[in-house]
Amino acid sequence: MTQKGRPILAAFQFLSRFPVKAELDFTPELLKQSVKHYPLVGAAIGLAVWVGGVLSAQALPVFPAAVIALILWVWLTGGLHLDGWMDSADALLSYRSREKMLEIMKDSRVGAMGVLACVLLLLLKASLLTSLLAAGSLPAGAALLTAPVWSRWFMARAMSKWPTAREGEGLAGLFRGLKAKDTVQAAISALVLTAAGLSLTALLPGDGPGLLRLGVYFVAAPVLTAAAGSLAAGKICSKLGGLTGDTYGAMNEGLEALLLVLAVVVFQTA
Known part of the structure; x- marks a missing residue:
């Protein structure tokens, strides 16, 4: 194993079950x-989910196929980000003090708010995947080769831009001192991977979304990710005084869903 290859393998081991x-x-x-390889992990996950969804749709109605694709999606991540989504929901929706919210995040048990947030998120993702698969395999591919890429890029940005809530403790503390050049490299990687993914859906035979819609999505996805992610990170920091490993995962989940919503809006008439 080369020294340059170790960070790539680490990204895949840390963020996925490949x-x-x-x-x-x-x-x-x-x-x-x-961290700079996080978008690559997102692209691999998106590709696997796309293939799984398209193959399932060949034998099943669209909704069951979408659910199978979502199950594959959750399995490939090991539920890592969903766990952060649930813990963050339990804490941030508790309206407790900062110290109590951080304590809730440390608790391995899941509360009512976490369960509700998880169920609603999975329902939303299943419905969005259903709409995308119904629009065609190529629109679904365009979305799935983009959303997981940019949501993971924002985790890299969040690690470098906002402070940690626990002053170096916990998972987030391991990423303290992340260099700005690493997030820039992650952004370049995300742009290249998105361009490659959208180009693939444009070149494959079939009823694709069209170059105009693909161009709109290529521009809108990173802009929406940066704007919505920054807003969420700012709100979380105002409550916790910084970010945690759980909130990184929560923002990844929320941004994935938001980018799927964008894809449905852009591709729904494709």
């Missing part, structure tokens, strides 16, 4: 080096 067989020591330095 069978990456490598013995890695997850030091803070390696974790920070791996």
